[in-house]
Amino acid sequence: MKFLSNLSTQRVRQLRNVLFVLCLLPLVRLVAFAFLNRLGANPIEFITRNTGDWALYFLMGTLAITPLRRLTGWNWLVRLRRMTGLYAFFYVFLHFTIFFWLDHFFDFQEMWHDIVKRPFITVGMATFVLLIPLAATSTNAMVRYLGGKRWQWLHRLTYVIVPLGVLHFWWVKAGKNLLAQPILFASIVAALLLVRLLSPKNRQWLMQRLNKRGVGINVVKE
Amino acid sequence: MLIRIRPDQIDIPLASDITPQQVYAGRRAFMGQLAAGALAGSGLLAAGAAVAQSSGARKLTAQLNNAYAVMDKPTAYQDATTYNNYYEFGTDKADPARTAGTLKTNPWTVSIEGEVKKPMTLDLDALMKLAPLEERIYRMRCVEGWSMVIPWIGYSLSALIKKADPTSAAKYIEFVTLADKKQMPGLADPIINWPYTEGLRMDEANHPLALLTLGMYGEVLPNQNGAPVRVVLPWKYGFKSAKSIVKIRFVKEQPKTAWNMYAPQEYGFYSNVNPEVDHPRWSQASERRIGEDGFFARKRKTLMFNGYNDVASLYSGMDLKRYY
Numbered sequence: 165m166k167f168l169s170n171l172s173t174q175r176v177r178q179l180r181n182v183l184f185v186l187c188l189l190p191l192v193r194l195v196a197f198a199f200l201n202r203l204g205a206n207p208i209e210f211i212t213r214n215t216g217d218w219a220l221y222f223l224m225g226t227l228a229i230t231p232l233r234r235l236t237g238w239n240w241l242v243r244l245r246r247m248t249g250l251y252a253f254f255y256v257f258l259h260f261t262i263f264f265w266l267d268h269f270f271d272f273q274e275m276w277h278d279i280v281k282r283p284f285i286t287v288g289m290a291t292f293v294l295l296i297p298l299a300a301t302s303t304n305a306m307v308r309y310l311g312g313k314r315w316q317w318l319h320r321l322t323y324v325i326v327p328l329g330v331l332h333f334w335w336v337k338a339g340k341n342l343l344a345q346p347i348l349f350a351s352i353v354a355a356l357l358l359v360r361l362l363s364p365k366n367r368q369w370l371m372q373r374l375n376k377r378g379v380g381i382n383v384v385k386e
Numbered sequence: 387m388l389i390r391i392r393p394d395q396i397d398i399p400l401a402s403d404i405t406p407q408q409v410y411a412g413r414r415a416f417m418g419q420l421a422a423g424a425l426a427g428s429g430l431l432a433a434g435a436a437v438a439q440s441s442g443a444r445k446l447t448a449q450l451n452n453a454y455a456v457m458d459k460p461t462a463y464q465d466a467t468t469y470n471n472y473y474e475f476g477t478d479k480a481d482p483a484r485t486a487g488t489l490k491t492n493p494w495t496v497s498i499e500g501e502v503k504k505p506m507t508l509d510l511d512a513l514m515k516l517a518p519l520e521e522r523i524y525r526m527r528c529v530e531g532w533s534m535v536i537p538w539i540g541y542s543l544s545a546l547i548k549k550a551d552p553t554s555a556a557k558y559i560e561f562v563t564l565a566d567k568k569q570m571p572g573l574a575d576p577i578i579n580w581p582y583t584e585g586l587r588m589d590e591a592n593h594p595l596a597l598l599t600l601g602m603y604g605e606v607l608p609n610q611n612g613a614p615v616r617v618v619l620p621w622k623y624g625f626k627s628a629k630s631i632v633k634i635r636f637v638k639e640q641p642k643t644a645w646n647m648y649a650p651q652e653y654g655f656y657s658n659v660n661p662e663v664d665h666p667r668w669s670q671a672s673e674r675r676i677g678e679d680g681f682f683a684r685k686r687k688t689l690m691f692n693g694y695n696d697v698a699s700l701y702s703g704m705d706l707k708r709y710y
Contacts, residue, residue, distance in 0.1 A: 198681075204480065205469030205676045206532055269684055282667055339652055339667055341577045342477055 169237050176240045183244060187251045190218045191258070208266050215259040220333060220349060222252035223326045227356045234359075235371050246302055249322075253299040256329075260292045284335035291328045294321055323360075326353050443608060446519070446601035448539045454522035454595070456693070458675075461534040463603050465677040470610045471528065472629060473577055474563075474570040481572070482610035488569050489630065491614040500636035501556035504549070510614055514600060517545035521604075522597060527659045527692045529623035531685075533673045538618050539601030544592045552588070552636045559591040560584070560641035561617060562633035578644045584628040585641035585655070586619070589700055595620060621694040623657045654710040658701070659692035663710045 171179070194211055197203050203210045226248045233241040268275040279289050298319055300306070307315045330353050334346040362370060468483045475482040475489075497507045508516070519539055527533045547559070565581030567573045573580050590596065597618040600607060607613040612629025619627050625645055635641070645653035652666055661671045672685035679686065691697050701709075 205465035206479075206674065207681060208674065209532075266682070267685075278669070281664075284667055335667075339649065340477070341648055344575075 171238075171240045176243050179240075180244055180247060184247060187222070187247070190214070190255070208262065212259065212262050212266075215255050215262060216333070216336075219252060219255035219259050220329055222248055222255055223329050224349065224352055224356070226252055227322060227326050227353065231356055231359045234367065235374060250299060250302055253295045256292050256295055260289075284332055287328050287335065288332040291325055291332060294325045294328070298322070298325075323357060327357075443605040445604060446539055446606045447604055448519040448521045448601070450537075451520040451522050454520075454524070456523050456525055456535060458523075458525060458535040459678060460523060460537055461675075462677050466534055466536055466602070467608050467610060469676060471530075471624065472572075472610055472612070473575075474565070474572045474580075474582065474630075475610065476572050477575070477577070483608075485571055486609035486613075488571070489564075489609040489613065490569060491609065491630075494614050494632075496615060496631055497633050498546070498550045498636075499633065500560075501553045501638065502636050503551040503553060506550070510600075513546075513598075513615055516549060517541035519600065524597070524618060524620035525692050526618070526620065526624055526627075527673060527688065529625055529653065529657065529665060529670075531668055531670070531673050532676055533688075533692075534676050536618075537603055538597055538599045539604070540597045540599035540618070542594045543596040543598045543617060544594060546598055546634070547592055550634075550636065555638050556636035557588055558637050558640050559586050559588060560633075560635040560637055561628035561631050562635065563628050564630045564632050578648050581632075582628065582644045583641065584617075584626055584643050585637075586626075587640075587700075588636075590619075590697075593697055593700060595694055595697065621658055621691040621697045623653075623659060625653065626657050656701075656706075656709050658697075658706065658710075659688060660690060660706055660710065661688040662690075663707055 229241050229245045278285050330349045337346050469479045470482040472482040475485045494510050495507050499505045521539050523537045561584045563582045599616050599618045616629040617627050673688045674685050
């Protein structure tokens with residue numbers, strides 16, 4: 165595992181290409197299922213839920229990259245973050261499109277009515293809208309244009325966006341008292357956010373503890 | 387298919403003239419293969435998609451009652467038996483079809499108790515013979531916003547009520563359903579207070595539309611659809627139609643019902659299909675007909691009382707926004 169702490173730029177690029185294709189697989193699967201008539205009795209419900217699930221996985225995955233980098237010392241992980249973040253936006257966008265198209269048939273007024281009336285949709289919509297500036301400023305040119313500091317501040321919106329996404333999911337599931345998954349997701353997100361609140365010293369201590377228990381692979385050298 | 391002229395000259399197909407499920411399941415599989423073949427270049431791709439569904443279940447035949455048969459196209463047997471809300475067998479809609487095999491439906495008894503002059507315990511045989519079985523094609527509207535059209539077999543619940551002979555104190559009827567951990571894996575999750583219970587006002591229960599149901603699609607009820615005996619109340623959201631009933635109680639007070647206890651603001655005691663009263667989390671004005679409305683079709687309008695206006699008189703003078 166030692167070699168993982170020092171990957172060459174070219175290796176990282178290769179890894180990113182592989183990951184790019186892998187991240188498309190959930191969509192490929194849905195399209196294949198549609199053609200194979202395997203989306204079940206209620207196909208629209210299936211694709212709505214599935215794209216929502218994947219949006220959450222990518223949101224949480226993106227939030228996990230920095231703690232994971234600190235835990236393992238694999239600094240190259242950060243170079244995958246833009247892509248996972250953009251994929252999160254991509255699946256959120258698909259999820260929203262299904263809602264706007266297949267549920268509301270582009271009837272803006274009807275959709276707006278839904279958004280203001282139903283808190284779980286309000287929150288879901290906020291998740292989507294807040295992601296738009298992050299996706300729009302994801303290019304190198306935009307980072308340069310904004311300047312690193314301002315860009316970073318803007319992208320801290322992530323800390324609001326991901327919990328909002330989980331809250332949306334929570335409220336969807338609460339109606340039928342199916343909270344096991346929302347509780348799991350909320351705990352993961354809470355842990356990922358709390359780790360960031362610790363002082364550097366405490367953080368180092370925690371990471372080393374985790375490491376001793378075999379959670380990490382490499383001791384962080386600082 | 388041979389089209390017979392009905393003796394009563396009514397231009398509605400006899401139950402036996404409706405395409406048998408094996409035939410249309412075959413057609414669906416064939417069309418799935420065609421679609422996959424055309425789009426993916428290989429008919430073989432669809433082999434996994436066409437789920438074999440010859441159920442081998444016991445046949446149960448009954449004459450179609452035209453007075454209670456909507457003209458909508460019945461939902462495919464495959465969809466009606468693989469897309470089910472039956473949380474005792476899992477919370478995913480595909481779960482019950484996979485896990486309900488453990489339900490033991492024979493022997494089975496339903497005990498009739500409470501405010502009745504003749505408390506009794508009926509076994510399946512007695513239930514089958516209590517009144518002549520008839521087939522009815524009902525719309526079924528789920529509170530979640532989808533609907534099906536299902537050919538049920540049974541008789542009006544009122545026949546059973548008459549036999550039980552309720553006292554004048556009986557104002558409501560309560561259905562208690564099976565809750566057996568050994569047979570029902572979903573009971574491990576305390577989603578609601580098991581057992582699942584449902585209830586009706588006495589006049590609702592006596593309405594001829596309320597069907598005590600023993601079969602569907604010409605066979606006994608599949609386990610995932612509430613075997614061996616359930617009720618079907620087509621003017622109410624689907625969850626009111628309790629499945630796998632073991633006890634019917636006649637009571638003085640409005641019974642506590644399962645979903646209502648969990649979330650009273652979302653699931654009312656009456657839960658009549660009503661396009662004007664939204665569920666807190668979605669509109670009830672429209673619905674998606676399973677298996678029929680295409681991918682890009684607009685949702686269809688939901689009808690008041692699911693189109694069963696006969697029942698309107700049961701609620702005259704009631705504010706249905708308040709008693710949702």
